[in-house]
Amino acid sequence: xxxxxxxxxxxxxxxxxxxxxxxxxxxxxxxxxxxxxxxxxxxxxxxxxxxxxxxxxxxxxxxxxxxxxxxxxxxxxxxxxxxxxxxxxxxxxxxxxxxxxxxxxxxxxxxxxxxxxxxxxxxxxxxxxxxxxxxxxxxxxxxxxxxxxxxxxxxxxxxxxxxxxxxxxxxxxxxxxxxxxxxxxxxxxxxxxxxxxxxxxxxxxxxxxxxxxxxxxxxxxxx
Amino acid sequence: xxxxxxxxxxxxxxxxxxxxxxxxxxxxxxxxxxxxxxxxxxxxxxxxxxxxxxxxxxxxxxxxxxxxxxxxxxxxxxxxxxxxxxxxxxxxxxxxxxxxxxxxxxxxxxxxxxxxxxxxxxxxxxxxxxxxxxxxxxxxxxxxxxxxxxxxxxxxxxxxxxxxxxxxxxxxxxxxxxxxxxxxxxxxxxxxxxxxxxxxxxxxxxxxxxxxxxxxxxxxxxxxxxxxxxxxxxxxxxxxxxxxxxxxxxxxxxxxxxxxxxxxxxxxxxxxxxxxxxxxxxxxxxxxxxxxxxxxxxxxxxxxxxxxxxxxxxxxxxxxxxxxxxxxxxxxxxxxxxxxxxxxxxxxxxxxxxxxxxxxxxxxxxxxxxxxxxxxxxxxxxxxxxxxxxxxxxxxxxxxxxxxxxxxxxxxxxxxxxxxxxxxxxxxxxxxxxxxxxxxxxxxxxxxxxxxxxxxxxxxxxxxxxxxxxxxxxxxxxxxxxxxxxxxxxxxxxxxxxxxxxxxxxxxxxxxxxxxxxxxxxxxxxxxxxxxxxxxxxxxxxxxxxxxxxxxxxxxxxxxxxxxxxxxxxxxxxxx
Numbered sequence: 001x002x003x004x005x006x007x008x009x010x011x012x013x014x015x016x017x018x019x020x021x022x023x024x025x026x027x028x029x030x031x032x033x034x035x036x037x038x039x040x041x042x043x044x045x046x047x048x049x050x051x052x053x054x055x056x057x058x059x060x061x062x063x064x065x066x067x068x069x070x071x072x073x074x075x076x077x078x079x080x081x082x083x084x085x086x087x088x089x090x091x092x093x094x095x096x097x098x099x100x101x102x103x104x105x106x107x108x109x110x111x112x113x114x115x116x117x118x119x120x121x122x123x124x125x126x127x128x129x130x131x132x133x134x135x136x137x138x139x140x141x142x143x144x145x146x147x148x149x150x151x152x153x154x155x156x157x158x159x160x161x162x163x164x165x166x167x168x169x170x171x172x173x174x175x176x177x178x179x180x181x182x183x184x185x186x187x188x189x190x191x192x193x194x195x196x197x198x199x200x201x202x203x204x205x206x207x208x209x210x211x212x213x214x215x216x217x218x219x220x221x222x223x
Numbered sequence: 224x225x226x227x228x229x230x231x232x233x234x235x236x237x238x239x240x241x242x243x244x245x246x247x248x249x250x251x252x253x254x255x256x257x258x259x260x261x262x263x264x265x266x267x268x269x270x271x272x273x274x275x276x277x278x279x280x281x282x283x284x285x286x287x288x289x290x291x292x293x294x295x296x297x298x299x300x301x302x303x304x305x306x307x308x309x310x311x312x313x314x315x316x317x318x319x320x321x322x323x324x325x326x327x328x329x330x331x332x333x334x335x336x337x338x339x340x341x342x343x344x345x346x347x348x349x350x351x352x353x354x355x356x357x358x359x360x361x362x363x364x365x366x367x368x369x370x371x372x373x374x375x376x377x378x379x380x381x382x383x384x385x386x387x388x389x390x391x392x393x394x395x396x397x398x399x400x401x402x403x404x405x406x407x408x409x410x411x412x413x414x415x416x417x418x419x420x421x422x423x424x425x426x427x428x429x430x431x432x433x434x435x436x437x438x439x440x441x442x443x444x445x446x447x448x449x450x451x452x453x454x455x456x457x458x459x460x461x462x463x464x465x466x467x468x469x470x471x472x473x474x475x476x477x478x479x480x481x482x483x484x485x486x487x488x489x490x491x492x493x494x495x496x497x498x499x500x501x502x503x504x505x506x507x508x509x510x511x512x513x514x515x516x517x518x519x520x521x522x523x524x525x526x527x528x529x530x531x532x533x534x535x536x537x538x539x540x541x542x543x544x545x546x547x548x549x550x551x552x553x554x555x556x557x558x559x560x561x562x563x564x565x566x567x568x569x570x571x572x573x574x575x576x577x578x579x580x581x582x583x584x585x586x587x588x589x590x591x592x593x594x595x596x597x598x599x600x601x602x603x604x605x606x607x608x609x610x611x612x613x614x615x616x617x618x619x620x621x622x623x624x625x626x627x628x629x630x631x632x633x634x635x636x637x638x639x640x641x642x643x644x645x646x647x648x649x650x651x652x653x654x655x656x657x658x659x660x661x662x663x664x665x666x667x668x669x670x671x672x673x674x675x676x677x678x679x680x681x682x683x684x685x686x687x688x689x690x691x692x693x694x695x696x697x698x699x700x701x702x703x704x705x706x707x708x709x710x711x712x713x714x715x716x717x718x719x720x721x722x723x724x725x726x727x728x729x730x731x732x733x734x735x736x737x738x739x740x741x742x743x744x745x746x747x748x749x750x751x752x753x754x755x756x757x758x759x760x761x762x763x764x765x766x767x768x769x770x771x772x773x774x775x776x777x778x779x780x781x782x783x784x785x786x787x788x789x790x791x792x793x794x795x796x797x798x799x
Contacts, residue, residue, distance in 0.1 A: 053437055078324050079294050090320045092268050092388050199322055202348050202437065206388070209436075213387030221412040223387055 039216040041157045046208040048150045052143065053201040059139045060198055062132045063191050074188050081196035082172045083113050088203055100211055101161060107207045108154045110200050111147060113172045117193055118144040120179070128190060129183035143197075150204075252280035253336025257310075257329045259343045263352045266381045267321065267389050267435070270314050270347050271307040274329045274340065284333040288312040293324035321347050351438035353391060354379035356414075356431045361449040363421070370454055372397075372418040376431045379441070391433045396443070400426040421451045 078084075088106055089095035098106070118140075125140035126133070179189040213223035255277030264270035276286060288301035301312035324346050330339040356376040364373045374395055382389050395416055396405040410416045410431075421427065427450075430443040480487055500520060735744040 050436055057437070077293060088322070090322055091316070092321075092383065092386075093316075095388070096386055199346065199348070203322055205436070206348075209390055210387040213385065217385070222390055223385055 037160055038157065039212070039219075041153060041160065042208060042212040042215050045150060045153050045157060046205065046212050048146055048153065049201065049205040049208050052146050052150065053198070053205045055139055055143050055146065056194060056198040056201050059136060059143070060191075060194055062135055062139070063130065063194065066131050074185075075192050075195075078196065078199070080192075081199070082117070082174050083110060083196065083200055085172050086110065086113070088207075095207065095210060100214055103207050103211055104154070104158060104161065107204050107211075108151075108158060109171060110204050111151045111154055113174065114147055114197055114200060115151060117174045118147050118197065120174075120176070121190065121193060121197075124179050124186065124190060127186070129187055251282050251333075251335055252278075254278065254280050254282075254284040254331035254333045254338045256338045257286060257331045257340045259327060259329055259340055262327070262343070262345045262350050263439075264319070264347050264350050265352065265354050265379070266383060267347065267351050268316050268381075268383075269319050270345075270350060271311055272301075272314075272327060272345070273307070273311045276310055277331060277338070279331070280333050280335060282333040282335060284331050286310060286329055286331050288327060288329045290328070291326040292320065293326070319347055323347075349437075351389070351435045353382050353389070353433050353435060353438070353441045355441045355444040356393065356433050357444070359429065359431050359444050359447050361427070361429045361447045363449060363451050364417075368419070370421065370451060372421050372427060372429075372449060372451065374416045374418065374429050374431070374447075376414055376444070378414070379433065382433075382435075390436045392436070393431060393433045394440070395429060395431045397427055397429050400428060400448075405430075423451060424453045426450045 086106070086109060088110075089098055095103075122137075122140040122144040125137040128136060130136060176189075178186075179193070180186040209222075213219065217223055257277045258275040260273045260275050262270055262272040272288065274286065274288070276284070288304075289298050290301070291298050299318075302315060302318050303313040304311070306313040324344050326342050326344055328339050328342045330337055332338075356379060359374065359376040361372060361374050363370050365371075374397075376393070376395075378384055378391055382391060384391055390412070392412060393410040393414065393416075394407060395410055396407045397418055398405045399422060408416060408418075418427075426448060429447045429449065430445075432441045432443050434440045733745065737743055
């Protein structure tokens with residue numbers, strides 16, 4: 001009896017493989033259908049961007065809770081953010097007039113531009129001279145992870161939508177390797193960088209939600 | 224040359240201006256520092272800033288708002304001071320740029336100077352606070368689980384959610400009118416919300432607000448009221464089923480009790496036995512004709528009044544002879560008969576059985592019962608008199624109590640087993656005692672006494688048997704022997720021969736004594752004849768004393784107190 005069972009199991013292998021392949025093919029085919037995929041992907045992407053912005057806001061608040069007023073004075077102006085060179089729509093009418101692909105490429109550029117700075121932030125967070133150090137560290141790391149996930153999703157989305165990626169030359173560069181030499185300047189730079197990201201994450205979130213509603217305009221819930 | 228009047232005018236003017244100049248500097252100050260209180264954007268397209276003016280220094284003060292965008296140094300002044308009201312600045316769409324810092328300052332100016340507020344950095348993206356939701360409708364709806372409250376609303380008019388520019392989440396809060404605390408519910412992106420299982424008959428207050436995905440909560444909408452009508456709980460079906468089952472059970476129980484009505488009545492209220500007299504017509508009594516009712520009980524021809532004395536006389540034949548002893552026959556037979564009659568009537572109390580005969584009452588003598596066994600019409604004595612009294616006198620001397628026979632009950636019906644034969648009646652056996660010695664009384668068990676006299680003339684209803692026309696009217700008594708007592712307490716009689724009955728000494732029972740509570744103790748060791756022997760011998764010569772079950776040696780006969788008088792015992796009253 002045992003032998004017969006074993007033989008059945010062995011024989012099953014080939015069968016199982018063929019079944020698995022066919023199933024995966026079917027699933028791919030299902031997933032590859034564009035109409036369903038894009039709106040779902042956009043929905044997923046906007047969820048991540050929403051979370052990203054919420055995290056950055058809460059991290060900013062944590063920093064502000066023990067912020068020494070003098071550091072605020074030392075903070076550079078927001079226009080000094082490295083992504084300020086990236087031209088994005090600044091009001092609704094503008095934003096609604098931008099075609100989807102362009103908008104998506106814009107979003108993707110922003111996300112890509114922040115990959116390295118966020119990595120820096122998460123690495124520098126532990127050495128920060130701040131009482132809420134551990135919380136900041138945790139959140140910074142999660143920030144980094146989420147932005148990476150969003151980047152991957154956007155890549156997928158771009159390939160699905162068939163648009164070409166943004167030209168690499170236009171990507172804003174983040175050249176700094178560290179936040180500063182002394183704790184105060186590190187803290188100040190950390191805070192500044194975070195504020196820049198907070199704004200950009202808001203942009204990303206807004207644009208993705210516009211794209212979401214544009215892809216599925218009859219969505220009764222959100223649009 | 225100025226006249227003095229002119230000089231005076233100048234002086235006055237000078238003074239006036241001087242005063243004016245002083246007045247302007249004394250108590251009037253440059254305006255206080257204004258303060259920007261808040262800036263809000265309801266739809267992420269426009270925004271408004273409000274400030275707090277501060278003191279105006281007593282002079283008319285003007286306020287101006289100046290702003291600067293982050294990248295340029297150009298200072299702009301507020302484009303619209305009016306739209307948003309006092310001390311406000313409204314930035315229209317054209318003047319609004321998102322994701323750009325505004326550096327805003329308010330300057331207060333009056334005659335004496337100006338003052339400017341602290342600068343505030345504002346990014347429109349972070350100050351979004353929508354207006355309250357509109358068209359909040361609250362209604363009570365029904366579904367198969369019962370009623371529920373359905374709340375619906377619409378987004379604030381200016382928020383552009385369809386393009387996705389702004390995404391709103393909603394929240395509502397509900398409370399009963401008389402409660403203190405609100406219950407908050409998150410509705411998410413929906414514009415409809417259902418509150419289930421509302422309080423029956425309660426009035427609810429509902430408010431709704433909204434929030435953009437990253438921004439501030441709006442104000443609560445105006446309160447909407449809704450009253451829930453009274454309704455049964457959704458378990459009403461269960462209650463209906465329970466109610467129906469209870470009703471059915473109740474009906475069944477009622478029907479069962481109805482069927483067993485009598486048993487229940489007997490159980491709860493046991494019947495009190497009441498006197499019932501057979502042949503007694505209550506209706507006649509109610510009609511007021513009591514005599515008729517009583518007369519109905521009287522057996523016609525049974526005991527004519529004229530024969531009353533004869534009966535008595537007949538009965539009172541007392542033999543003086545010592546040897547001659549009279550058997551008290553029939554007394555107990557009759558009694559037994561009567562008793563059998565009694566037994567068949569369940570509702571009769573014993574009193575009716577034991578009711579001593581009308582004769583007794585007529586006699587009026589309470590001393591003893593006169594055993595009138597064989598009523599003979601002619602011989603019935605209307606009153607107690609004569610020999611009867613002698614007997615009474617004689618027997619009074621006797622030490623032993625006499626066992627009298629009991630006159631038969633004048634029951635209209637006798638069991639048909641009684642055979643009537645005409646026979647010369649012999650005197651009622653009365654055991655008598657001589658003056659000197661004790662008479663032994665024949666102690667026959669009353670129920671089984673051997674003989675009974677039956678008058679031919681004993682014309683009772685239902686009596687089977689005919690009159691023997693040959694029988695002399697006078698002595699038409701005959702003896703009947705009790706053959707046996709059937710199971711139903713019916714005495715089976717057989718007629719005896721005409722010979723008088725003589726009893727041996729051993730047929731009598733000696734009364735041993737009378738206890739305090741009227742129990743007659745008899746000695747029974749003397750009777751040896753058994754019932755079976757008696758039967759074998761036939762009924763001719765001897766009486767068959769019917770013994771009761773041989774007992775330890777004594778027979779206890781309970782006598783009611785009214786029987787024992789003057790030493791005479793009326794055996795008819797003995798109850799076995």
